[in-house]
Amino acid sequence: MSQTANQSSQPARYEEAIAKLQAHFADKLSVNLTTRQQHAHTMTWLKNQPADAVLVAQSKQDVAQAVEICNQYKMPVIAFGIGSSLEGQLNAPEGGLCIDMSEMNEVLQVNNEDLTVTVQPGVTREQLNHYLRDTGLFFPIDPGANATIGGMVATRASGTNAVRYGTMKDVVLSLEIVTAEGKIIKTGSRAKKSAAGYDLTRLIIGSEGTLGIVTEITLKLFGITECIGSGICHFPSVEAACEATMMTIQMCLPIARIELLDALQVKACNQYSNLNLKETPTLFIEFHGSEASVQEQAQIFGEIVEECGGSDFAWDTNEVERNKLWHARHNAYPASCALRPEAKALSTDACVPISRLAECVSETAKDIEASGMIGPIVGHVGDGNFHVLLLVDTNNPDEVKTAEDLVGRLAKRAIDMDGTCTGEHGIGQGKRKYMAYEHGEAVVMMQAIKQALDPNNILNPGKIWPQ
Known part of the structure; x- marks a missing residue:
């Protein structure tokens, strides 16, 4: 097996483990550098750290046999799905075997x-x-x-x-x-x-x-519900949009989706998805239920929008228009990246109790503006979760430091509001430093569980726990 700079310092037992895996799995195993780098793919600016080999598993028995071999040689194992994680969960900082699960797709x-x-x-x-x-x-x-x-x-x-x-x-x-x-x-x-x-x-x-x-x-x-209605409304500020969201949840309105896009994110979506939305803080919403209940939900929500200073609330049950709206929302990531194509994207998220949402989002928006960074905000605000996508010139150390500090302040701001440093991206490598701040002594219990279930620390090491 050819060595790379990333592999040269790995223990000799890894060579023995990979030889045994090759003998057992033959063509299912690859040590090709390009393949290995593709399987360490991360949608952030974190360094690509490939495993020593990639196994394309085709059955649970393949996985079990590979893990058993790796455990025997104390070689790390990292599972790979499709490569959409955002906090470096797929990297192999200690080398090892990546198990590609994509062909187990029945x-x-x-x-x-x-x-x-x-x-x-x-x-x-x-x-x-x-x-x-x-x-x-x-x-x-x-x-x-x-x-x-x-x-x-x-x-x-x-x-x-x-x-x-x-x-x-x-x-x-x-x-x-x-x-x-x-x-x-x-x-x-x-x-x-x-x-x-x-x-x-x-x-x-x-x-x-x-x-x-x-x-x-x-x-x-x-x-699948009988009727689905979707629509948009605009607000004079992020705070007003968050207040409308909070009131909607507190009134127990059974809304299916309620998504916030700040003015910059709306601008990005307009350019990327050929929309013509007013470039101001906007909520995308969706109602599920019977025709009568959807009509009632829309009417009540319209009243909330008006009370919170919103405008232009419009909704419809047209499937084509609904798909166009949500397609643009799902393309928020590439749309944001297109605002500064030469930059790398640092996507981060936080989640707070709904009562603190407006405060957390508005403070974060002010922090981004004061820093001079480009950072659109979008979020699943119905459950207090929002995302920031910072566009960073990674060749500029000052800009990198500014971005890292912004992410750190956001994480601690959310935790201090009795929230969490991540609502859905996970910890991986990117947010390990905040685990102790968020969980305190509970981290010790988590690590004890890890030690009990994985005494050789082969399962995705270098993730979650504080550095």
């Missing part, structure tokens, strides 16, 4: 009567909903990217529908995982609730591949 069982589905981890959310299109059911978690279900479990993904349907922790019923020893275990059943033992399912959800590798997922599904 929908295994749909139970229409129980509203459940069981899938392999390589199934993407769009693939799943396409498969379900004739059943009258759908999977609601929508992080924007066409992520794999396994990756969404790993990062406890959320998205635009979270305000009504929850996040991954709310829709996963059970998991099948490969442990650090290479054993295959199941964490639950298809029952909607259980009081039998520890809730291992939710322990694994959001663990970012540090406690086990997911090989099968059973999910809750939901019925």
Whole structure:
């Protein structure tokens, strides 16, 4: 095997492990540098740190056997879905084996009567909903990217529908995982609730591949509603838009989506998606239900908009217009990047109680403006979660420092408001430094769980825990 600068300092036992993996898996294993770098892909500015080899798994047995070999040689293992993570979860700072789960992409069982589905981890959310299109059911978690279900479990993904349907922790019923020893275990059943033992399912959800590798997922599904209405409204300020959001949630209006775009983000979407929206803080909304309930929700929401100083509220049930609106929202990332094509994107998020949302977003907006950075704000504000995309010249040390400081202040601002440094991106490498600030002594308990389940520290090492 040819060496690279990244590999040259790795223990000799890695060579032995890879030789054993090659003998067992043959053409499923690659040590090609380009392939390895592609599998360390990260959608942030973090350094690409490839594994020593990539295995394309085709079954749970492949995963179990590979992990067992790696554990024997104490070589790290990193699971890869599609490469849409944002905090360096896929990097291999200590080398090791990347297990590509993309070919484990079968929908295994749909139970229409129980509203459940069981899938392999390589199934993407769009693939799943396409498969379900004739059943009258759908999977609601929508992080924007066409992520794999396994990756969404790993990062406890959320998205635009979270305000009504929850996040991954709310829709996963059970998991099948490969442990650090290479054993295959199941964490639950298809029952909607259980009081039998520890809730291992939710322990694994959001663990970012540090406690086990997911090989099968059973999910809750939901019925497609009779009527869907969507629309937009404009506000004179971010604070006013957040106040309208807070009032909507406090009134228990069963809104399905409510997304905030600040003026700069609207400008970016106009340019990228050929829209003609007023470039002012804007809410995209969506209502689900019967025709009568959608009409009622829209009427009440319109009154809230007016009370909060908003304007131009317009909604419709036209599917073409709805798809155009949400397509533009899902393209917010590339639209923002196009504002400064020569820069690198640093995408970060935070989440606060809904009562502190307006304060947190407005303080963050003022902080960005004072710094001189370009940083559009967009968010799933119905659950207090928002995102900032900083566009940074990584060749300019002063600008890099400014961006890092902004992210740090945002993280601590959210935590100080009894929120969290990340609502859905996860910790990975990028936000390890805030774990102790957010969790205090609870970090010690988390690390004890990691040590108990993965004593050789082979499962995605160098992630989550403080440096």
